[in-house]
Amino acid sequence: xxxxxDGNIIKTEDIEFDFTELGxxxxxxxxxxKKYKHKVAQIDPETDIKDTxxxxxxxxxxxxxxxxxxxxxxxxxxxxxxxxxxxxxxxIVAAWFLGAVPCFADLNxxxxxxxxxxxxxxxxxxxxxxxxxxxxxQLCVDAELVVFGNSNKNTEFQSFLExxxxxxxxxxxxxxxxxxxxxxxxxxxxxxxxxxxxHLIWQSNLVPTNTPVExxxxxxxxxxxxxxxxxxAVLSYSPLLGVSEAKxxxxxxxxxxxxxxxxxxxxxxxxxxxxxxxxxxALLTPFHLSELAENPPPAKINTxxxxxxxxxxxxxxxxxxxxxxxxxxxxxxxxxxxxxETGLITTYETYxxxxxxxxxxxxxxxxxxxxxxxxxxxxxxxxxxxGPNQQGELRxxxxxxxxxxxxxxxxxxxxxxxxxxxxxxxxxxxxxxxYIVDSLKDVIKYKQRVVYPSSIEKQLMLHPDxxxxxxxxxxxxxxxxxxxxxxxxxxxxxxxxxxxxxxxxNGRLGDExxxxxxxxxxxxxxxxxxGKVKRRELRRMLVDERR
Numbered sequence: 406x407x408x409x410x411d412g413n414i415i416k417t418e419d420i421e422f423d424f425t426e427l428g429x430x431x432x433x434x435x436x437x438x439k440k441y442k443h444k445v446a447q448i449d450p451e452t453d454i455k456d457t458x459x460x461x462x463x464x465x466x467x468x469x470x471x472x473x474x475x476x477x478x479x480x481x482x483x484x485x486x487x488x489x490x491x492x493x494x495x496x497i498v499a500a501w502f503l504g505a506v507p508c509f510a511d512l513n514x515x516x517x518x519x520x521x522x523x524x525x526x527x528x529x530x531x532x533x534x535x536x537x538x539x540x541x542x543q544l545c546v547d548a549e550l551v552v553f554g555n556s557n558k559n560t561e562f563q564s565f566l567e568x569x570x571x572x573x574x575x576x577x578x579x580x581x582x583x584x585x586x587x588x589x590x591x592x593x594x595x596x597x598x599x600x601x602x603x604h605l606i607w608q609s610n611l612v613p614t615n616t617p618v619e620x621x622x623x624x625x626x627x628x629x630x631x632x633x634x635x636x637x638a639v640l641s642y643s644p645l646l647g648v649s650e651a652k653x654x655x656x657x658x659x660x661x662x663x664x665x666x667x668x669x670x671x672x673x674x675x676x677x678x679x680x681x682x683x684x685x686x687a688l689l690t691p692f693h694l695s696e697l698a699e700n701p702p703p704a705k706i707n708t709x710x711x712x713x714x715x716x717x718x719x720x721x722x723x724x725x726x727x728x729x730x731x732x733x734x735x736x737x738x739x740x741x742x743x744x745x746e747t748g749l750i751t752t753y754e755t756y757x758x759x760x761x762x763x764x765x766x767x768x769x770x771x772x773x774x775x776x777x778x779x780x781x782x783x784x785x786x787x788x789x790x791x792g793p794n795q796q797g798e799l800r801x802x803x804x805x806x807x808x809x810x811x812x813x814x815x816x817x818x819x820x821x822x823x824x825x826x827x828x829x830x831x832x833x834x835x836x837x838x839x840y841i842v843d844s845l846k847d848v849i850k851y852k853q854r855v856v857y858p859s860s861i862e863k864q865l866m867l868h869p870d871x872x873x874x875x876x877x878x879x880x881x882x883x884x885x886x887x888x889x890x891x892x893x894x895x896x897x898x899x900x901x902x903x904x905x906x907x908x909x910x911n912g913r914l915g916d917e918x919x920x921x922x923x924x925x926x927x928x929x930x931x932x933x934x935x936g937k938v939k940r941r942e943l944r945r946m947l948v949d950e951r952r
Contacts, residue, residue, distance in 0.1 A: 407617070408774040408837050413790035415780040415837050420805075422612050424603045429580030430587050431501035433606075434658045438462035441661030447491050448638060448665045450678050456491050458661065463572070464492065469499035470569040475549065477529050479504030479578060482589065484528035484548070485644075486510045486519070486537045489668050492553055492562060493644045494654065496532045501587070504578035505529070508589035508597065509645060511933050512537065518595045520544050525597045525812050526589065532562065586808050590647060592745045593937070597811035600648070600748075607777065607805045608652045608748045611659060614756075615776065622758040629712055629755070637685035637710050638663040640678060642670050642693070648748045649688055649715065649741075670936075676702035683710045690936030691721040694738070695873065698728040699895070708733060713755065717741040717771065718937050720841070720859060722866040726768045739764070742771035742841060744827060746807040746818065750775050751839045763838060770838045778803040781824065782831055785845070788820065791832075796842055799831040800824035830857070847940060849878035850885045854917045858888070861920070864913045865890055868906060870898035875930060875938055879922035879947050889922025891943060893929060901926075 408417045427433050438446075442459035449456075477483065483500040485507065487493045497507040508526050510519065512534075519540060528548045533541055535554045542550065542558065550559040580587075583603035590598050606612065641664050645651050657664055665682050670693050678684060679702075689697075694716055702708060711733060717740055729738055743749035751772040753764045760773055774780060781790045782797040791797045802824050809815040819825055830842040842857055849856040858876035865874035873893040878886030894901055903924045910920065931939040 410793070410835075410837065413781060413792050415774055415833065417774045417776050417778055418615070420607065420612060420777045422607075424583035424606055425581060427583075427602075427606060427611070429501070429504070429578070429583070429585075429602045430605060430655065431498075431504060431577040432579045433611075434498055434655070435462070435502060435577035437658040437661070438465075441658075444661045445638075445663040446657075447494075448663055448682055449491055450665055450667060450674075450682065454491065455663075458658075461495070461498070464495050464566055465498040465502060466572050466575045467567065467569050468495050468565045469502040470572060470575065471565045472496075472499055472505070472530060473503055475530065477503060477505050481505045481529040482526045483507050483530050483532070484510070484523065484526055485532040486512060486514075486541070487532065487534045487553060487644055488512060489642065489644050489666050490553070491666060493666075496530075496551075497588075497645055502575075502577040504580055506586055506589055507645075508591070510591055513931075513933055513939075514595065516540055522591055522595050522597065584808070588645075588651060589811060590651070590745050593933070593941075596813060598745045599808040599811055601805075601808055604748060604805050604807070605648075605651055605655060608648060609655045609659065611655075612776075614754055616754055616757050620757045620759050622756050622761060625758075625761065626756045632685060632710055632712055633662075635683070637683040638665045640665045640667065640675075640682075640684045640687040642667050642688070648743060648745060649717070652749070653686075653688060670696070672696040672700040676706045676708065679708050679711055680706045685710055686713045686715070687711070688715050691716055691719050691725075692873070692932065692936040692938075694721055694729060695725045698725040698732070699872070701728075701732050709735070711736045713737045713739060715739050715741060717743065717749075720862070721768070722863070723768060724866065737761075737764075740768075740771045742839060746825065747778075747801060747803070747827075748805070750778050750780075750801060750803075763836070767838065770834075770840050772839060774837055774839075777805055780833070780839075782833060785830075793835045794832055796830055796832045798845060799827045799829050799839075801827060847877075849876070849888050851878075851887060851917050851921075852884050856888055856918055861888060861890065861914065861918050864910060865892060865906070867913075868909050870895050870901040871906070872896075872898075873930065875940065875943060876920075877922075877940065877944055877947060881922075884921075887922035888918060888920050889947065890920050890924045891927050891930070892924065893927060 438458045445455045446458040446461045447456040483505050500507040510522055523546050531548050531550045538552050551562050552559045553562045584601050586599040587602040588600050643650050737755050739753050741749045741752040753760045753772045779802045781800050785798050828845045833839050843859045847858050861876045862874045865871050871892050872895045875891045876888055879889040881887045906924050931942045
């Protein structure tokens with residue numbers, strides 16, 4: 406793929422691809438499930454139950470037929486709140502079969518956030534695990550609630566799986582407009598972001614990458630294909646709550662690969678799962694990776710099948726990267742970047758020898774441009790485009806981005822020239838590699854100076870006893886905000902004191918980055934289902950302390 410800098414704008418080639426002939430996500434997945442019906446689609450490692458594409462297709466068809474009988478039609482919204490299990494994806498696939506729009510929420514949404522998102526989407530039907538059903542019932546939503554499991558009050562999902570008359574003749578709805586909304590995903594601010602069929606297909610392996618022949622690493626490609634042909638699976642710790650999970654689910658279906666479906670992350674269990682199920686690829690957060698770095702595999706565990714680990718959403722600290730490189734020398738740990746509104750817009754092509762060599766020596770980069778996207782970095786004040794190695798806000802433009810927010814204005818999402826404002830401070834190099842500095846909303850304003858929390862967090866993570874660190878702005882009447890650090894210690898490091906950490910930082914921080922708000926040791930951070938730290942919740946805690 407070609408990309409180049411033109412007038413301080415990174416430009417990429419457009420995509421020549423006919424999205425209309427595929428007939429929408431429902432049609433793509435329906436045909437793929439039929440094609441690979443005898444192959445394993447999902448594995449539950451807790452029970453070792455293996456779910457074939459034929460079984461999953463049957464459950465999805467029956468669920469779609471019951472949903473249709475109950476009034477769900479093309480364009481209706483189907484809401485879900487569930488953990489990861491073998492039936493979690495069935496209502497999503499069933500909705501796509503009908504041309505309806507699935508939208509699944511983070512299990513960690515607060516009652517207020519849950520009320521907010523349900524008010525936005527006004528779903529026709531809701532699927533939930535029992536532990537969330539009580540809250541949804543209390544919110545008095547005008548939609549049928551279907552529960553995965555037993556329920557005395559609501560419809561049980563099991564009733565959707567009874568044999569239906571005409572199920573053998575069922576056909577998925579074909580969507581002829583690839584720009585129609587196919588799925589709604591929620592942002593970190595609980596906005597309902599509408600994503601089209603075209604968007605999700607563009608994000609998947611259905612659209613070729615067009616790696617230049619002179620950059621194609623044939624040895625690596627042949628090595629990966631030799632592993633894939635021997636069979637294996639993709640490891641998933643999250644239901645389809647984000648672009649990465651939806652993208653991976655679609656890619657698995659298209660090539661008939663199995664997913665290992667885990668309810669929760671356990672770093673010690675991870676290695677046994679990789680070994681037992683020949684895991685080829687995993688989607689992990691930087692938090693998950695840090696846990697793996699501290700819990701290496703036992704001596705007899707075989708990780709040779711693990712080709713790739715995809716990660717993103719926050720920084721992977723250098724010490725964790727170095728440990729993982731020694732533990733998994735033949736595994737590509739690929740950092741990517743994207744938003745719910747854009748999908749993944751920077752990554753590494755593992756078959757591209759130039760990009761492959763770069764990422765192995767530039768761990769902090771989140772990769773290179775994606776086809777069909779233009780990029781510019783602007784001065785936050787003047788909005789003038791900046792050149793290489795100058796920090797500013799990243800703005801991007803593509804015809805494949807979000808359709809906007811549901812029942813909410815998205816005018817503030819773009820600037821006057823139609824560029825999407827990411828809200829992230831970045832810089833790019835002469836060869837178009839992108840680096841994330843911080844988020845504008847996380848920036849601390851001490852007096853008249855801008856302080857980037859990530860720069861302090863990196864120094865904190867150099868302390869041998871610090872496992873995780875978050876730096877926030879603590880409200881201060883005189884100076885606006887003062888940097889304050891919250892740290893989680895490593896196991897067996899409970900004796901470390903705040904004073905020792907502050908002493909360690911002496912001489913490492915400039916005057917404006919000193920932790921005038923102090924250092925606090927906490928047991929853990931509140932996190933989303935995808936592992937991101939809930940900074941807003943931590944900020945509220947600091948504000949509440951002042952009252």
